[in-house]
Amino acid sequence: MNEELIDSGNLPLARKSVLPGTGFFLPDDLEEDLEDEEAAAALEGAEVAVVADPDADGLACVALLRAAYDDVAVVPEPDEEDAALEEEDLEREPSDADDTALEEPEPTPHAVALLPASPHDVEDALARVAEYGDEGVDLYVCDLCPDKYEYVEDELAAALETASRVSWYDHHQWDDEVAAAVREAGVDLVVGDSDAECSADVVYRSLEYEFDPIYEELAAVTRDHDLWLREDPRSDDLADYAYWTDPAEYVEVVRKYGADLPDWVAEFIAERRIEKEALIEQAVGRAELREVGPYTVGITYGRCSQNEVAEAMREQGADASVIVKPAGSASIRGTDEFERCHEVAGKVNGGGHPKAAGCKPDIYDDMLDYANHWTTRGAVTKRVILEAFHEVVESEDAADGDETDGDDLEAAESTKSGD
Template sequence: MALPGGDGTKPYDRIVAMVESRKLPVVHLTHNDLDAVGADAIHRMKFGDITTIFCSVGKFPAILDAVSRVSGKGDTLSISDIGFRKDLKNTLLRARENGWKIEWRDHHRWNEDEIRMAESLCDIVHVDTKTCACGICAQDLMPGDPVATEVAGVVCDYDLWRHEDPRSAVLGEVLQRKKNREYVRDCLEKGIFSDAYIEKECAEIRDDMEEVMRKSIRKARISDNKYRIAFAPLYRYPSETAARIRKELGTDIEVLVSPNGRFSLRSEPPISHILAREFNGGGHPNAAGGSFSFSVWDRLLFRFLGRSSHFDRFVAVAETT
């Protein structure tokens, strides 16, 4: 579903209304990429036409807060493909007090303190960094089901950068357009991985992808010290753009920065998650995300000159990692 805003409603009013009017006893709160879409397909194989909320990592705390204020009535709030944060403790406590059963399945890096805290607040916590969130959901909700197993295999191939199954790249690229989330999800629920619509969308996206990747590469700035790091503007397609930059510019780390300071990070050395945690983010050893606290001046400097003092701090952190 599209997040509210710009139409006079209070933040997340639509989400609250949707959760309040749920028809089935499961609400699935998840990320917004192929892994999340696959995880939702698995949920729907198990539970049917549940209430689903796709969200960014940045908006997750506020959306979880909104859902926690709705009466759970003993229903399940299933969270997937989003990492734990200790500052969510009070929100999760409120959700439990309001009658929600909380299940959390994720494959990002959690430390032991985070796992212990989550286990004290949730009914189920399943963290496994060896697979994707869709894979965890398939194991827990549809064990042994051949369709769920195949869906998880295709999704993990893309999300874990294996790139052994050509179907995964097509689906990952098609989901660069958020309008396709529900369509792809419904296909995966039926065990369908391609059709005429998916092929058409993929062809259009690949044409656009080539253009914007070239633009990012032209504007990339390189820091060449312990690691060769590229800082470049992010237009769309973070994974594909990072891979192209690495191939053409021989980088070790790629930092793709949005105008508001949020960034997508990829690295050859397995340190992305460590670096991202220093910048209000997190993720995987080779792929993560975070945020630079851009002021108005920072935004202007980055937009017109491609520079930022935050890049110097990032390099300094990388040098000591």
């Protein structure tokens, strides 16, 4: 295939907005081989392995762990960032890989090794720790939650045989049975309140280590974005920087600078935001509002920053928002009026928080399905997610009806007793 056909770097913005990144079209085997090599290089000689979501929250957990283990700091020089300004926008989603070229991994000097993972492939990262980690390595899993225990059961068992101990720190909505099974396997699982803590908060309070105040502030600013509080403008900078730069670089920069990113990073973020804002505008322009029971659901399609698009739909009157991505996945965002996003996502192969969740409906059997997805701007995906909304709302109505019936019965019995 002509590489120019899958290189979205030079596409007009309107076309780039509706197509996935170059990495989406690369064979899974190629990506898996590269990830194997990177994991082997990172774990060679490492005392600690950290499997973490490569967003700002997951990477803050890695920064905290490297501080606690007094790991070497390797901060990039500002001039190394100049070339990155010209790189293509990254789609850091489980099924939508980077537009950047694949490169051979380089050995890392870190005693605390980072293995980035998404909720959809955490089992692969655990398997790599079992295969490439040194006997007796400390293993931490951060900011990740398996939907079902059987998804990670075998790989976690293998990792437990290699590691001296396994700690799992998270703040997502865990199924009680999954949490119990993980703990019974021998894992120290700590799950924070998803309405009050991010995963970095959980790590900060769980480690027996006296952190520099810079890390307490880092966790607080990370929480501001991860819980969508948006009270500290620095939190958007952290989220964007984590999204656009290499995970290893992000960890080392926040270890040195904390939440107050240096000027050269601010310049990098400002440059990238020009295109980010344009892609947001494209997605917002496609937004539709649908009525689902008593709720208004905003729904759109595009390669974009989902939180800002969801906020724009909220301002248009949406109680919940759905952003369908070209790679087939979708982000679901709620408000104070709708706090059941994780239930909606759970019906379409996903999960998350009451106000923030993600999913990828199991509806793509071949490339023709994806072609239809791109040309119809996610019509099938939108339909199945809206159907999931209807199911959740109907179950809510049924529950309310049962409570009302119970109240009526109690009132009737009280009246009868009075007679």
